Amino acid sequence: MRPNTRVIAFVLFCCCAFGSAAGAPILADHEACAAFDLVPDSLFGAIRANLRIFYGHTSHGSQIVSGLDMLGNESALYAKPAFYEISDDLGHSGDTSWVPPTRSFLDAHPDYNVAMWSWCGGVSDNTEAGIDAYLTAMSDLESDYPDVVFVYMTGHLDSTGPSGNLYLRNNQIRSFCAAHEKILFDFADIESWDPDGNGYPWETDACHWCSAWCAAHDCPGCPYCAHSHCFNCYQKGKAWWWMAARILGWDETTGARAPNDGPAPAGILLRPNRPNPFNPETEIAFSLPAAGQARLSIHDAAGRLVALLADRPFDSVEQVLRWDGRDEAGGEAPSGVYFARLAAGEFTASKKMVLLR
Secondary structure, three states, X not given: OOXXXXXXXXXXXXXXXXXXXOOOOEEEOHHHHHHHHHOOHHHHHHHHHHOEEEEEEOOOOHHHHHHHHHHHHHOHHHOOOEEEEEEOOOOOOOOOOOHHHHHHHHHHOOOOOEEEXXXXXXXXXXXXXXXXXXXXXHHHHHHHOOOEEEEEEOOOOEOOOOOOHHHHHHHHHHHHHHXXXXXXXXXXXXXXXXXXXXXXXXXXXXXXXXXXXXXXXXXXOOOOOOOOOHHXXXXXXXXXXXXXXXXXXXXXXXOEOOOOXXXXXXXXXXXXXXOOOEOOOEEEEEEOOOOEEEEEEEEEOOOOEEEEEEEEEEOOOOEEEEEOOEOOOOOEOOOEEEEEEEEEOOEEEEEEEEEOO
16 A cells, blocks of 8 residues: 555445555455454554544445454454544435535545445446446545555445346446456445355345344344345455455455454465456466366356356366356356356355456
C-alpha cells in the first residue's frame, strides 16, 4: 500500500472497494468468508489502527455492521474498527446524490480513510445506464482523489435468479471491477453460497439456506440481523475483515503474513486464475499436500457444470491446467462470471473468473 494512502470503500448493499494500490483486483466474496481464519491475528489491531470508516447505510446495509459486532462479541481480537454511521443509501437508477455528501465529508474529515455506502433495493430495479452512472461517478471520485482507494459492491439477492435484472446488473459491476482491477465486496455472492460450496442462485436476502445450515451446524446467534438470518450477517463480517487485511497488503495465496505468525498452513491450494479477466484462455494452478485424486471443473454463476478440466490422480507438485473458454460440447462459453472448482477428497475450493468476449 502506498504511504499515507487514504482508503475509501463504497459498499453497495441493499437497505449497504479500493482500486487496488498494488494494481491488482481484490474480490471479497464467499471464499473470503472461509479465508477469514487465515488472517493473522496481528492484522486485526493493525486494521483498527489504520482504518477509520464513514458508512452511509439503511437497514440492509447494517448487516455488515451486525456481523462485525457478532465477531467482536466472540473475541476482543475482532473488536470493530472506528465507524461513523449515517442513515442514507445510494438510491436508484442514475442517482448520484450520494456524491456531494461524500466529497463534503472526506474534505472535512481527513482522518477518515474508509467510506462505505449501501444500496437499498437500488440494484434490483436499476438499468444498464443507471449502473454505468454509478461506475462513472466512482471513477470520477477516484480521479479527483488520486491517493484514495475505492471499493465497489454488488446488491443483495432478490430471488429473481440468473435470468433476472439483479443478476445482470451485479455482473455489470463485477465485470467492470475485474476489467479495471478494482476491489469488490460481492454482497450477493456471499448470500449465494454455503460454506460447503453449494450455490443458491435463486435465494433471497433472507438467506433461507442459512437456516438449514445452522440446523446442522453450530452457528452464533445475534440480537438482530436486518431482513436476514444471523449467519448471513456473520459471513459478511468475516468477509469485511478479510478485505481489510488484503487492503493492508496481506495475501494468503502467497503465504505472505505478518511477522511472527509462522508459515502459511500446509495443504491444498487453488490459486486465482491468470489472466483474469480473460479471453479466450486462462490458466488455473493448484497443488495437493500429497499425491491423490482431484477434480477441477468450471461452473457458471448458477452452479451449472460448464466444463470438466480433469478428474484423475495428480502428484503433489503444483499443477497448471488451461481452460479455453469452451463448454463440454465444444461451443464458446458466453461472457460472464464463472467459477473454477477444485475437489480433492472432502476438500472443495472455488475461485471466481470473468470471461470477457
